[in-house]
Amino acid sequence: MLALFYIFIGVAIGVSFWQITRILNFRTVIADDADNAKQGKYAIYFMVFLYAMMIYCLIFMNVIMLPEAASVEGEHDDRLFNITFWLIGIVQFIMQFLIFYFTFKYRGNKERKAKFYADSHKLEAIWTITPAIVLVVLIGYGLWQWNNVMDLSDAEDPIVIEVYSQQFRWDARYAGEDKTLGLGNVNFIEGINTMGVDMSDKNSQDDIQVTELYLPKGRKIHFKFRSQDVLHSAYMPHFRAQMNCVPGMVTEFGFTPKYTTEEMRQQPEVVAKTKGINKVRSAKGEELYEFDYLLLCNKICGASHYNMQMKITVVEQDEYDEWISKQPTLASVLAK
Amino acid sequence: MSDHHHKETFVTKYIFSQDHKMISKQFLVTGMFMGIIAVLMSMLFRLQLAWPEKSFTIIEAFLGPHQTDGVMNPDMYLALVTIHGTIMVFFVLTAGLSGTFSNLLIPLQIGARDMASGFLNMISYWLFFLSSVTMVISLFVEAGPASAGWTIYPPLSALPQAIPGSGTGMTLWLVSMAIFIASSLIGALNYIVTVLNLRTKGMKMTRLPLTMWAFFITAIIGVVSFPVLLSAALLLIFDRSFGTSFYLSDIFISGEVLHYQGGSPVLFEHLFWFLGHPEVYIVLLPALGITSEIISTNSRKPIFGYRAMVMSIMAIAFLSTIVWGHHMFISGMNPFLGSVFTFTTLLIAIPSAVKAFNYVTTLWKGNLQLNPAMLFSIGLVSTFVTGGLTGLVLGDSALDIAIHDTYFVVAHFHLVMGVSAIFGMYAGIYHWFPKMYGRMMNKTLGYWHFWITIVCAYGVFWPMHFIGLAGLPRRYYSNTAFPMFDDLADINVVITIFALVGGIAQIIFLANFFISIYRGEKATQNPWRSNTLEWTTPVEHIHGNWPGKIPEVHRWAYDYSKKVDPNDDDSDYLHGQDFVLQTTPLLPGEEPS
Numbered sequence: 001m002l003a004l005f006y007i008f009i010g011v012a013i014g015v016s017f018w019q020i021t022r023i024l025n026f027r028t029v030i031a032d033d034a035d036n037a038k039q040g041k042y043a044i045y046f047m048v049f050l051y052a053m054m055i056y057c058l059i060f061m062n063v064i065m066l067p068e069a070a071s072v073e074g075e076h077d078d079r080l081f082n083i084t085f086w087l088i089g090i091v092q093f094i095m096q097f098l099i100f101y102f103t104f105k106y107r108g109n110k111e112r113k114a115k116f117y118a119d120s121h122k123l124e125a126i127w128t129i130t131p132a133i134v135l136v137v138l139i140g141y142g143l144w145q146w147n148n149v150m151d152l153s154d155a156e157d158p159i160v161i162e163v164y165s166q167q168f169r170w171d172a173r174y175a176g177e178d179k180t181l182g183l184g185n186v187n188f189i190e191g192i193n194t195m196g197v198d199m200s201d202k203n204s205q206d207d208i209q210v211t212e213l214y215l216p217k218g219r220k221i222h223f224k225f226r227s228q229d230v231l232h233s234a235y236m237p238h239f240r241a242q243m244n245c246v247p248g249m250v251t252e253f254g255f256t257p258k259y260t261t262e263e264m265r266q267q268p269e270v271v272a273k274t275k276g277i278n279k280v281r282s283a284k285g286e287e288l289y290e291f292d293y294l295l296l297c298n299k300i301c302g303a304s305h306y307n308m309q310m311k312i313t314v315v316e317q318d319e320y321d322e323w324i325s326k327q328p329t330l331a332s333v334l335a336k
Numbered sequence: 337m338s339d340h341h342h343k344e345t346f347v348t349k350y351i352f353s354q355d356h357k358m359i360s361k362q363f364l365v366t367g368m369f370m371g372i373i374a375v376l377m378s379m380l381f382r383l384q385l386a387w388p389e390k391s392f393t394i395i396e397a398f399l400g401p402h403q404t405d406g407v408m409n410p411d412m413y414l415a416l417v418t419i420h421g422t423i424m425v426f427f428v429l430t431a432g433l434s435g436t437f438s439n440l441l442i443p444l445q446i447g448a449r450d451m452a453s454g455f456l457n458m459i460s461y462w463l464f465f466l467s468s469v470t471m472v473i474s475l476f477v478e479a480g481p482a483s484a485g486w487t488i489y490p491p492l493s494a495l496p497q498a499i500p501g502s503g504t505g506m507t508l509w510l511v512s513m514a515i516f517i518a519s520s521l522i523g524a525l526n527y528i529v530t531v532l533n534l535r536t537k538g539m540k541m542t543r544l545p546l547t548m549w550a551f552f553i554t555a556i557i558g559v560v561s562f563p564v565l566l567s568a569a570l571l572l573i574f575d576r577s578f579g580t581s582f583y584l585s586d587i588f589i590s591g592e593v594l595h596y597q598g599g600s601p602v603l604f605e606h607l608f609w610f611l612g613h614p615e616v617y618i619v620l621l622p623a624l625g626i627t628s629e630i631i632s633t634n635s636r637k638p639i640f641g642y643r644a645m646v647m648s649i650m651a652i653a654f655l656s657t658i659v660w661g662h663h664m665f666i667s668g669m670n671p672f673l674g675s676v677f678t679f680t681t682l683l684i685a686i687p688s689a690v691k692a693f694n695y696v697t698t699l700w701k702g703n704l705q706l707n708p709a710m711l712f713s714i715g716l717v718s719t720f721v722t723g724g725l726t727g728l729v730l731g732d733s734a735l736d737i738a739i740h741d742t743y744f745v746v747a748h749f750h751l752v753m754g755v756s757a758i759f760g761m762y763a764g765i766y767h768w769f770p771k772m773y774g775r776m777m778n779k780t781l782g783y784w785h786f787w788i789t790i791v792c793a794y795g796v797f798w799p800m801h802f803i804g805l806a807g808l809p810r811r812y813y814s815n816t817a818f819p820m821f822d823d824l825a826d827i828n829v830v831i832t833i834f835a836l837v838g839g840i841a842q843i844i845f846l847a848n849f850f851i852s853i854y855r856g857e858k859a860t861q862n863p864w865r866s867n868t869l870e871w872t873t874p875v876e877h878i879h880g881n882w883p884g885k886i887p888e889v890h891r892w893a894y895d896y897s898k899k900v901d902p903n904d905d906d907s908d909y910l911h912g913q914d915f916v917l918q919t920t921p922l923l924p925g926e927e928p929s
Binding site: 006013016017020027028029030031035036039040042043046049050053054057061063064065066074076077080081084085087088091092095096098099100102103106107108109112113114115116117118119120123124127128131132135138139142143145146147148149150151166167185186187189196225228229230231233235237238240241242243244246247248249251273276277279280281286289291292294296297298299300301302303304305306307309 | 397409410411414484485489490491492495498499584585586587588589593598599600601602635636637638639640641642643644666667668671674675678679682683685686689690692693694696697699700701702703704705706707710711714717718721722725726728729732733734735737738740741742776777778779780781783787790791794795798799801802803805806807809811812813814815817818819820822823824825826827843847851856857863864894896897898899902905906909914929
């Protein structure tokens with residue numbers, strides 16, 4: 001059966017080659033006026049296609065995009081993104097128009113004479129300086145925001161959480177009452193101590209190991225990331241946050257959740273997106289989806305990279321306090 | 337280096353040739369062969385992305401042990417994207433593009449009989465061939481080819497326990513790349529020496545065609561950055577085979593603690609991207625050089641802002657060596673470094689913008705001869721702008737953390753360096769085919785090829801930005817594990833259909849190419865009525881390029897449509913026709929441009 005399939009493909013390719021050589025006259029090689037006229041027209045048709053597609057995607061794919069940032073720090077990210085996007089959008093629409101319109105407008109013919117125009121310092125200065133000024137603004141805002149996100153030193157009373165990665169799962173460890181994480185190293189991995197916590201460190205005793213993240217709304221979360229095998233990347237798209245987990249070192253990141261999971265589910269953007277997703281899911285007969293924050297692995301890490309995730313739930317402070325008080329400490333778990 | 341012909345056997349003429357024109361054809365055909373493999377791979381993994389659980393006979397046939405009932409295995413998916421990237425970036429767009437056209441055009445456009453060292457040139461090709469063979473062999477090893485991504489970040493690439501492709505497959509990958517780097521270094525040194533020393537009389541640096549500037553600067557970037565990749569690869573080989581710990585530390589895998597202590601994967605990332613980013617420009621600059629030449633010729637106008645174009649090539653080259661960290665904003669390096677790299681990265685937008693504006697101004701009020709080569713060049717400007725602009729988003733560290741490693745990135749770099757460079761390569765092939773084979777390619781097929789390709793390129797990569805903005809990470813075997821991505825399934829199907837049509841449409845090009853070699857119309861000496869020196873050589877190739885003396889150069893390469901009265905666009909052509917060969921002496925009273 002397979003052999004027949006290949007023979008069929010081979011014959012089809014052979015026939016099309018033969019037809020091409022027969023139908024097409026290999027003597028037509030250089031564009032003449034008729035070609036220029038025709039291709040110039042096609043440039044306009046293509047431009048229409050391109051604009052239609054660009055606009056269609058910009059309007060109708062809005063609904064699939066990530067909803068508004070769910071972290072306080074992410075607000076500026078969204079604003080900077082919008083500014084940049086408007087800017088490059090405008091430049092894109094103008095430039096593509098010029099490229100294809102000129103292709104049509106100045107399509108060659110025997111009578112036309114091209115303008116001999118080799119240089120203009122004024123023009124060149126304009127399009128060197130204008131991007132430079134625009135970039136100063138973008139770079140300035142970007143760097144300010146970058147410091148904003150990466151600087152964890154001034155956070156008041158942050159919650160310290162270690163996110164721990166291995167092929168192909170995530171675990172997390174809360175610092176507990178002393179607000180300090182105990183030391184960890186792969187050499188301490190043994191039995192149910194899967195994160196390799198050094199239990200001789202007194203800071204380790206009250207640490208709490210979990211498989212799902214609970215975060216209180218409005219508190220700065222100070223994440224520390226570790227990996228025990230290969231590179232992973234903790235990607236929390238809704239919070240506009242991402243950091244690699246690197247074996248042999250601890251990396252850090254922080255943000256402040258702005259909306260609880262419940263609040264996020266009520267958001268118009270999220271409601272619309274969820275509706276779209278559930279349309280697809282119910283058509284396939286799968287159970288309906290409800291919005292949840294997620295942590296995804298975003299650095300190629302092996303076969304099941306595509307399914308390495310951890311659920312994040314953002315709740316009000318009192319709910320969080322209740323939840324954390326119910327979690328057993330590492331010392332008590334390991335003692336069993 | 338003299339005009340007399342030595343007797344050439346089949347072997348010295350077609351296989352171990354030292355003639356730059358033959359070597360360029362060898363690079364081209366090898367590059368095309370590798371390109372076919374890479375395109376087929378992309379079509380296979382696009383099938384997987386569009387219809388994740390569906391069984392395909394073609395996958396069963398191609399992937400053999402790496403599939404189950406016509407559905408590819410996750411490891412094989414990663415291997416396909418890895419090898420697709422590697423082949424495209426290095427074998428097609430570095431060797432296939434730069435190798436082909438640097439070899440063909442450098443001696444012809446500067447007025448030299450051959451490369452400075454024909455022997456080294458031959459070695460360069462055969463090392464490239466050897467590395468291609470090694471890479472192809474690696475596809476057939478039992479555990480599968482390298483599958484840690486084309487960036488081969490350790491520890492994944494160092495530990496066969498982590499992924500099967502990191503066994504023999506990865507070893508062959510590293511060997512192949514080491515040979516490849518040797519090949520490209522030898523080539524680049526040869527290009528630099530040739531451009532500096534072998535220019536004909538009158539060919540000042542300021543009179544070089546922009547192709548030459550682009551190839552020359554590209555070669556310099558290559559010499560600066562490729563050795564760093566070689567050292568990165570060597571250290572990785574040490575870690576893998578001899579138990580050193582350059583990149584590895586504190587690893588627990590398959591139930592045991594490994595002995596590695598004190599290394600850091602971040603070191604590898606620095607070394608890799610020190611090449612990896614300049615590599616983008618090694619791929620792109622030759623394409624931009626080719627485009628400059630073709631747009632100017634076919635617009636029958638001088639390239640606008642020759643000096644600015646040269647300066648921006650230099651600026652891009654310089655900046656390209658100090659921006660590598662923008663691939664590593666979230667690698668765990670010091671955030672301050674992130675600030676520095678954001679700054680340098682966004683600066684690259686300035687020379688890039690200058691180039692784009694200059695291309696558009698060159699089109700303005702031209703007399704555009706819309707040959708297939710010209711259309712591909714215009715297509716390049718279009719995709720270069722589209723892809724370049726999103727660079728402003730990704731180069732900004734504060735924005736990058738939200739979309740790093742998503743499909744937004746995939747869309748960005750495919751448009752700005754993948755599609756653009758491929759368009760530049762196609763443009764170059766259509767334009768210089770008569771110089772290579774003494775025959776012309778068919779234009780109707782060229783038009784079909786162009787329009788289908790550009791529609792498909794945009795059809796694939798424009799919607800891809802949006803699934804990236806939906807937060808979809810790249811290199812996911814399937815998106816079905818996340819309900820939050822279910823609404824992207826239809827878009828992935830559309831993308832795959834465009835990709836399949838676009839991939840299959842390349843058969844039109846292959847047919848045109850190979851049939852034209854034998855059946856194409858015989859070329860005239862200067863079919864595009866171009867100014868540059870290569871069109872003064874005879875159509876039939878001769879060793880040494882010019883019979884008799886090498887011509888002398890009297891002007892720059894862009895005196896198209898020069899008029900009697902510079903202020904009157906409708907006055908008569910100064911030289912009686914709309915182009916002036918570089919070998920034409922200045923008329924009495926003529927101002928050099």
